[in-house]
Amino acid sequence: MADWQIDLIKVVFIWTWALLIAVVMTWVERRASAMMQDRVGPNRAGPFGLLQPLADGIKLFTKEDIIPKRARKILFILGPPLFAIPAFSTYAVVPFGDKIVIGGKEIILQVSDVNIGFLYILALSAIAVYGMVIGGWASNSKYSILGGLRATAQLISYEIPMGLALLTIVLLYGTFSLREIVLQQQGTFLGVLPNWGFFKQPLGFIIFLVAAYAEANRVPFDLPECESELVTGYHTEYGSMRLGLYLFGEYVNLGTLAAVTVSLFFGGWGLPYIDMSKFLGPISYGIASFLVFFVKQAFFLFLFVWVRWTVPRFRYDQLMGLGWKALIPLGLINLFITALLVQLTV
Amino acid sequence: MDYYFIIFAIMAVGAGIFTITAKDALPSALGLLTVFVALAALYLHLHAPLIAIFQISIYAGAILVLVVFVIMLLITPDEKLGTPQKNISYRTLGAILGAYLIVLLVIGIKGIEQLMVHRGLPDDFGHPSQIGTLFFKKYILHFEMASVLLLVALIAAIYLAKKKV
Amino acid sequence: MSGFETIVMYLGMSLLVILAMLGASALLGPSRPSPQKATTFECGVPLLDPSHKRYSVKYYLVAVLFLIFDLETVLLYPLAVQYKALATLGWGIFFEIFIFVFVLLVGLLYAIKKGAIDW
Amino acid sequence: MKFQAIQGEGWLLTKAEQLINWGRSRSPWPFPYGTACCGIELMCALASSYDMARFGAERVAFTPRQCDVLIEAGTITKKMVPVLKRIYDQMAEPKWVIAVGACACTGGVFRTYSTHQGIGSIIPVDVYVPGCPPRPEGILYALLKLIDKIEADHPLYKQRPKIVEALEAGNEP
Amino acid sequence: MNLKERVKDILGDDLLVMAEFRGDLCIEVPSKRLTQVLARLKEEGGFDFLSDIIGIDNIDLYVKKAKKGKKEADEKEDVVDIGPPPPRFEVIYLLLSLSTNERLQVKVSVPEDNLELPSITSIWRAANWPEREVYDMFGIRFKGHPNLRRLLMWDEFQDHPLRKDYPLEGKGEERHLDYDVA
Amino acid sequence: MVRRPVVKKEYSLGERVYLVEIAKGLGLTWKHFVFNVKASFRKGPHTVPTCWQYPEDRREIAPIFRGAHMLQLNDKGQELCVGCGMCARACPAKCITVKRGKPAKGEEDKYAGKTMCVSFEIDILRCIFCGLCEKSCPKNALVLGQDYELADYEPEHCIYDKDRLIANFHRARSEGLLKPPPVPIPVEAPPAKKKIAQKGDEKKGSSGKASVKGGKKSASNRKGEA
Amino acid sequence: MTKKFETICITTGPTEYSDYVTLNIGPIHPAMHGTLRVITKTDGETIISAKPEIGYLHRGVEKLGENLTYTQFLPITDRLNYCSAICNNVAYEMAVEKLLGIEAPPKAQLIRMIMMELARIADHQVCVGILGVDLGALTPFFYLILQREEIYEIFEWHHGARLTNSMGAIGGVEADLPDRFHEKWPKLRDSIRKANDETDKLLTHNRIWMDRTIGVNAFCGDDALDWGFTGPMLRACGVRRDLRKDEPYLMYDKVDFDVPVGKHGDVFDRYMVRMLEMEESIKIIDQAYELYKDFPEDAPLMKKVPKIIKPPEGQIYHAIESPNGELGFFIKSDGSDKPYRIKIRPPCFMVYQAFEDLVKGEMISDLIACLSSINVIAGELDR
Amino acid sequence: MAGINHYTILACILFGLGVIGFLTRRNTLILFMSVELMLNSINLLLVAFSATRADMGGQVMVLFIFAVAAAEVAVGLAILICLFKHVRSVDVNRFNLLKW
């Protein structure tokens, strides 16, 4: 097989995987929230309601598509794809597993291992902002505009702490490539602890996680679409599949963020004390590493859901205050400390 | 010629034309966004992945967001900019001048290739770490000056924007 | 240029599939436009005043702050990636970063004090 | 099948219709237009003990663009009539309406100067639910009836009943 | 000193009628001096809390009385004097003293030809909406009210529905659909 | 301008750092989650103990629940309603129309009373299920049953005529959901003084109040003895 | 802005012009409970003015009351504050009884008390739950509503309806406490407490919640009195006023309970007052139940009243402490079987008119929090 | 492989577009964007030269240009906001305060 064919297969596979995670997440979110609230949740479509997302999808596909008269038509149409394309594309640099050897060919389980790694993710999430702000602005409804503005301000505010947290990681590992970072996290340090970013950078992890919640617009940071104030925020005027793209895009974002968290702070596909490659065959090792990664990712996805149904949401100024007055200074301090420690240990 | 360059060059030029001809500021900003993305793709081609990424995350992600915010802040729909320009000649003059400039530049630049020294590119050319090293070794003063520049800009912007009129 | 083609391939795939989704939705959905349907949703009452009005300048301030600090982090990335290597040369790199960040920290404090992020 | 008899079309379209109906009927996102006491019972129906979400009616959104079923629960006063009409108009096709409670159906006990006597004269109603307020089970029963109705629909051929046009012609300002 | 005497003390001449029914004390005061009376009751009488403002349309009472009078007159074959019609509307202010937990109903009469009362929003801000409601329902205007608009009915509505001559089921008013198909 | 009291926020350390309390909350939701997930593997429709999965799993309805109306028959299968129209008069929503009539020749034993209702219609869409008709019916003919599944596509189907009301009764009987006969309410004997004050008493309303107070005291006295 | 400035250099227009965005919230808005509407002017996120507009649920109850008999009006009172219909029923019944000059038998009074306190718990549960929902915490709502379902079940077994109870009749109550109550109450008491505890755990000490509620819409006690606040809203401002204590009706003077008061009148205090009141209500029910047990099975539940009630001419005002505050019925009778005029004094009417003062200068999010903490019930607001 | 010539021509065209936009448009915001366009063309040149000459200095320069551009935009737009508060327009022709 030619390289580009393998690449194509990988691309298709991972794209589908991203979509699948998003789809299943909608189900998980509904069922899990129901379980936390002493309810049952959707259970009529398919076994355990597993086909619920499919039903929703069909419904959304066959729904009428309204473009409000006062909306700016082109911008209105551009909004959802501008949001969804970056969201889907971020998966491209996430390492889903180590490598798999098929027919003597070594295939890394990642679309592409580029040397700028997660900067790519940062850049794309910076573009995703436009999807919301343009969608909100184009709708020409006050709720949407306010939602869009809030979304943008929130997203860009929390990009800084996230960037700072990542900066410390870069400082520690000296690379941008997610794959290399994961590789460096194998093994243990200080004898007992796994060599995970989490243990080396607990503060950085917390900052990153909080910023991730904000980036994903999840409770407690779901102000852009907070129901009780702005109806549904920036996508108030959107229906049919355009809405579907916004909703899916959000879940895809969740998947990416969880994956990045795992790769940066939790050792990616590796198990803490066990070296799987020693006793597994080349193919089964690839699959096993993929599974390990998925389990870790699933945990963080669940955490997203879990937190959402537990806490109230912030007010806008508090959200900004938390970002600018708490997280950024914390991030800077963390940066200093890490720099100092690295300086002292080399 | 390779298609990669052609595609993105056309994209950049087309979006650039859209940017300067769009009726409204917001579509114009979207055009600029496309230019940025196209240029970023070209940077990738030019062994400057870091610059490409930063192009997107700074130009597209920050500067343009600022512009978009200001567009939302300032433009009210009842204020159409479509009021006819008083002297059309001014506008045409501008266009002609610009076009002339393009022609001049293109002609002037034509022979530039002879002036270039083609060196083989080292393997890790464009790797982020190289820029880091340069920042430390050669441009340390510039680097610190940049921070001061940013500080000044920050203070000025806040001062201006918060000023009560 | 390692691997960028694949990423572009991936991007192209996202673009295609999403456009296909939108197209399918446009084809499948019924369409019965009416002037009433196309009115803007305003909690069920007629619009009170145009939506595109001036919104608060504070959003702008946040964007300015973001711009400055984004640049800061971005400029730090190349240094950070090389930090371990450069740290072997002495404390210079640490102080370079320190001064750089410190100057901007002053900016942050100024912004906080001026109430740029208080709503 | 009846449908084939009408249209003389083949298996594929029938299946497609079934699929669409399946999707629509399994995911009727409600617009909880709860204005009064019935709204409270609607809330109960949405909450833990009865959990309307089991039928897929989960994503409760208050924007007409994203909803399928307008659950009108509560009194519609004359002051509210234009609002209701506008909300209904703004909903995207396909859309259904459930009128919950005596007030929504006929005005109930409030035969007064300020109460509109039944929303049936403003918007087409698919299912009427008597009761004041109906038990949550009653609302769920209505939803089930609506699901039956959706499943018997012919989305690819039969367009919205003529009643819409008739009503709109009658109510045009 | 019990409530009655105290009220008498405070009001003096302004007290027109005082009646008690089932422990509820109701006094009538002249409408011209309403603000002063209420202010005095608030300052001196300790009635520092305004519970509600109630409008009443008395016309049916009079009609009933007249009917009864006519019936009696028919029976007795004599003329029965039922007196002149009372002022058509009356407005009752429900006051409450928080310290002694006493309630007082202050009544003023509003004749139909002069539907106007002084607003007491300067004494109690709580009077704002109740006054608007009375205006909405009975058409009694309150002079000096900051924003005397309809409260419950929509703005274009013409009648005053709680008047006794307004039918329960209305006169068929509908609020028209005000579309902005702009 | 509005006056606002100054509120000083005093947070303990645990509250200041968001995470502690959030972790506690997470623990709580986790407990519910685990409990319900375990429960949902139980057999039968009533899995999660707090959720009644309606069509399969119905909640017990109180026998006195005010649901759809029915016209009762007595044990001999005779119609109880005499068409007196008391229910129609008592109904606040004015949704009952009764027409009284005499039973046709030879059909007298179908009816318990001397008269019967020729037609009996309840506009169930207007009814507010207040139960006043039931209370006012002298023959206990009209009762409100336990049926709550009343939704319909057409408003015309929601006008219940006599046949439907009797059919309701038959169905309820077959399902064993008949309304229990009303329990007599213990009524306090009227006080010596005539309760409805005569016209003359009006002005001396306060005395009425006093007597009430006395009654209250006696009640408490009795409690003291008990 | 439509004017063209050709030669003028600088026009310093008023900065207010178009700087404020008019944001219409409601009537159909998730936080507006279906029928409320607030027209706000905002500067960014700050509220410059907020004009509530009501009447979207004005059903003409008072006019209807003039056209129905005293008995027929009872079911209509259910539809006023539909979150705690029983309180309305009892208030109305007691008002008519006062007009008649009678009082319900003691056992009936106890039953009324128990039911009213249950209704109070149910009302507060809804209010707190909705407050949580509006501030983004959905889960407590579900826990609270579950307990409310149990309370509804008791209602249903007592008088045959869940929400619009039409409990009792003029002169007493029509049924003894149902068996369900005797069985359920001890368990229910615990589970209500448990749900409250859980809510407490999820919300009260959570910093996000505290930030969202403490100091938000703080209100002075004397302002509150001036505006005519009653109930939890007033008590949260630090004024200890509760009609159950100050003007005891039924048998509230025989039970022992506290009146929780707040300090600043902010959303947090309102929330806490409601939470604590639920606990007090549980206490009251326990005590009332003890008192109730002293009565024999066949103790009278009703005063003898004629079928057609014709009170003497006169006018009375009677108020009770409903979950939202002072709920009063003013009835003027002309001696016929229909009231000549019924005026209802809804508690939230008075509170809601101060809405602009409550939220001015705060943020949009606070407006939502404020609205849910007032617990405006459109049914009694608009009548 | 596209040579340096192509890149320089592309950069020139973009620069010229920026100039044309700057000269012909009246919306200040679009003027700003035209300036950005010009700056970007310079960036492109720098990167292209850096690649041809195998000298990383060009790329570092671009980073500094980013910083300058950011500062320019931040301050420029702030000034624009100030102006807008006075004139209530973004039309350059109305900013004629300095005209004589």
Ligand code: SF4
């Ligand atoms: S039908 Fe009954 S319960 Fe429903 S809104 Fe009307 S009055 Fe309230």
Ligand code: SF4
């Ligand atoms: S149902 Fe009862 S009240 Fe009604 S007409 Fe028959 S007998 Fe009379």
Ligand code: SF4
């Ligand atoms: S239940 Fe009430 S509303 Fe219904 S028919 Fe009987 S009296 Fe009328």
